[in-house]
Every structure is written in C-alpha cells, then in structure tokens.
Amino acid sequence: MSAGRLLSVLLLLQSRGRMSARTLADELGVSVRTAYRDLARLQAAGVPVYAEPGPGGGYQLLDGYRTRLTGMSESEARALLFAGLPGPAADLGLAAETMTARLKLLAALPAGLREEATRTAAVFHLDAPGWYREPEQTPYLPLFADAILTGRAVDVHYLRWRAPQEVNRHLRPYGLVLKSGVWYLVAATNDRVSTYRVAQVLDATPSDERFDRPRDFDLAAYWTSYLDDFQARRYTGTATIRLSAQGRRRLPDNVPPEVVRAVDATATAVGDDGWIEAVIPTESTGHACGELLRLGIDVEVVAPAELRQAMAATVGVLARTYGPA
Structure with missing residues (x-):
C-alpha cells in the first residue's frame, strides 16, 4: 500500500469534491479495485469519506473536512518535492526546510496515515553518489x-x-x-x-x-x-576483442554498460576453452586501451591494429618497469 497514493486520493477528494471510483482510478493510474481499497483504507484511518449512490454519485469528504497543511512557507513548499531525498535537498540548501515541511505534512495526516507514512520513510533511503569516489563539491x-x-x-x-x-x-x-x-x-x-x-x-x-x-x-x-x-558522440569507433570466461564475468565491473551489451549481442565462441570474440564500441584508442587493460590477461585485442599496438606498447612498458633490474 502506497502512503503517497492515499494522500493523493485525499487531496483529490479535497480539491475536486465528489469523484467516482473509476475517475479516481484513472487519475492515479490504478485499477478500480485498487481505488476501492484505497478509499476503504482512508475510512479505516478515520478520514470521513462517504459514498453517494446513484447516477452522478461517487465518493466525497464530509463537508468542512480539510487536511491542515498550515503555516507552510514558500521555501518549505519547494522542499516538499525533496521530502524523501535528504541528500539532494541538503545539496540544494533545503535540508532544514525539507525536514520542517515533512513534519508539517505528517502532522496534517490522520493518525493511521501518519503512522504508515512514517513506516514507509523508515525503510527507504537514497544514496545517489556511485561507489569509489567522493561526492563532488557544488557550492553554487x-x-x-x-x-x-x-x-x-x-x-x-x-x-x-x-x-x-x-x-x-x-x-x-x-x-x-x-x-x-x-x-x-x-x-x-x-x-x-x-x-x-x-x-x-x-x-x-x-x-x-x-x-x-x-x-x-x-x-x-x-x-x-x-x-x-x-x-x-561518445563512441566513434569499434574494436574486435577476445575474452576469456573470467574476463566476461569481470566485464560489468570494468567497462560501461554499452560495452557489456555489445559483447552480449555479438559474442561468438572461439574454441573449446570458454573464450569468445565480440565487437565493442570505442571512444578513442587511449580510452579503450585504459579500459581493456583492467581485464589483464583475460582480454586480447584483435583489431584495429592501432589499438592492439597501443595495448602491446603499454604492456611492454609495464614489463620493463616490473622486470628484473
């Protein structure tokens, strides 16, 4: 059950008045059965929703019932968009406003919905930055x-x-x-x-x-x-490579998804030892060389000759660097 969807039902009824279950379902992109369940949950939570039968009937709130989002400032209203995204809100300078807006929003909900919204918020957390790098500094x-x-x-x-x-x-x-x-x-x-x-x-x-x-x-x-x-614009060329079974397993951790997909789409077996040959997109010789070297002995460049020579030259320098004095 989505606490956010229940709040949407409540606000739709508050802003538009009487609505049929079919209209609510269409607005929320759910089935009519789900709309009925949402209405029942609102009633169980203490929201005074009642049904008006007959042609032109539907569901509406008891006259005079309003949610109470009181005392909300302009910056807090902006911050509502980031109520579940504390990291981005802090980046934008809206951390305090987000917390205040969230508390006011929760306070305006009936007890049942407030408890459900709190439970939902407690089990989801967004950590946007990728692994192995520090968050970028964005003072502006x-x-x-x-x-x-x-x-x-x-x-x-x-x-x-x-x-x-x-x-x-x-x-x-x-x-x-x-x-x-x-x-x-x-x-x-x-x-x-x-x-x-x-x-x-x-x-x-x-x-x-x-x-x-x-x-x-x-x-x-x-x-x-x-x-x-x-x-x-990024991928301006292609390369033919051979990968061992181990290299193919390591591929997703070392190259972009586009390269992985290209390998999956073009892979053909080259022997009985698990090696495959595939065609991948490349940005430049230097960039492709750096990415493929991460795979060590589990990759071999077949073509183009320029990339194969760059790999050989780099490996030669490494061999001399780490070889016997």
Whole structure:
C-alpha cells in the first residue's frame, strides 16, 4: 500500500469534491479495485469519506473536512518535492526546510496515515553518489536552484574539457538534473540550450536580468535527447576483442554498460576453452586501451591494429618497469 497514493486520493477528494471510483482510478493510474481499497483504507484511518449512490454519485469528504497543511512557507513548499531525498535537498540548501515541511505534512495526516507514512520513510533511503569516489563539491548549487525558481540569469566562470578551458558564460538556468550523484545545470545562452557540470563552475554571480523559461521546454525530454546525443558522440569507433570466461564475468565491473551489451549481442565462441570474440564500441584508442587493460590477461585485442599496438606498447612498458633490474 502506497502512503503517497492515499494522500493523493485525499487531496483529490479535497480539491475536486465528489469523484467516482473509476475517475479516481484513472487519475492515479490504478485499477478500480485498487481505488476501492484505497478509499476503504482512508475510512479505516478515520478520514470521513462517504459514498453517494446513484447516477452522478461517487465518493466525497464530509463537508468542512480539510487536511491542515498550515503555516507552510514558500521555501518549505519547494522542499516538499525533496521530502524523501535528504541528500539532494541538503545539496540544494533545503535540508532544514525539507525536514520542517515533512513534519508539517505528517502532522496534517490522520493518525493511521501518519503512522504508515512514517513506516514507509523508515525503510527507504537514497544514496545517489556511485561507489569509489567522493561526492563532488557544488557550492553554487543553491544559487542555481534559486535562479531557476525565480527566473534570474546568472554569470558564471566555467571550467570545461576543451581549450580554452576557462570560459565566461551568461546563462538563463532552466533546470537541474542529478545523475549518479553528479549535478548538471541545463541553461540557455543567446543561441542554444546546453548542459553544464555544476562542480566545474568556478564562480557564479546572479544577474539583474529576469527571464521566463519557455512554456514548451520539457526538462525530462531535453535530458533524454541530450543523453542520446552524448552516446552518439561518445563512441566513434569499434574494436574486435577476445575474452576469456573470467574476463566476461569481470566485464560489468570494468567497462560501461554499452560495452557489456555489445559483447552480449555479438559474442561468438572461439574454441573449446570458454573464450569468445565480440565487437565493442570505442571512444578513442587511449580510452579503450585504459579500459581493456583492467581485464589483464583475460582480454586480447584483435583489431584495429592501432589499438592492439597501443595495448602491446603499454604492456611492454609495464614489463620493463616490473622486470628484473
């Protein structure tokens, strides 16, 4: 049973008045049977929900009944989105507001729903950063969050990968994305919408310029398109490799998922000893060499010759480094 869905039922009845079980089910994306069960759970929790039979009937709250989300500030209302995400809320500078908003939300619920919501919160925890790396420092993240919500442009000094590395940009922030523990800012310049890694912002200052984000801008759709384009630009070549059975087992811990999927899709046996041959996508010779060397003796590059030579050269240097004095 989802405590969040029960709250949605309660707020729908409060905001729209009488609703049929079918309409509730359609709004929540559940079956009519599930909607009936949710209504029964609300009644059992002490919420005064009653049914009006006949044509045009449905379920509604007793006249005058309201949930009491009282005394909530603007920043606490913003923080409600992050009520179950304490890490990201802290990154955005909303840790205290999130806690206060959560407490007020819980206090407004009937006792039964409050207990269920508390139990649910106690058994789920989000830890966004990946293993084996420190969380990135993002001191300007709260500034960007405020700029997005207030429609204020920002002047930034940014460190990028290609030359010139340090650049100045005048940005109109459209949104923030948290991916694998890394924050990205989606913002418009005069000619396009681009993505910026927040940890690489060296300095940021709010501008006096105010702007309105385009009504038709969809952050989720933009991000999906950005990822598709990134993958297309990322892999510019292919390599044919051979892997031992052990190497194939180790593959997911050492290379990106795209490479693992390529191996699974193209693998063919090359003998009776468990070795397979497959074609994988590559970014560059140097990058592919570094990734494949993690697999040690469990991988062999067949082609292209440039990558095979790079592997041999690297192994030769290692042999001389660790060989007899």
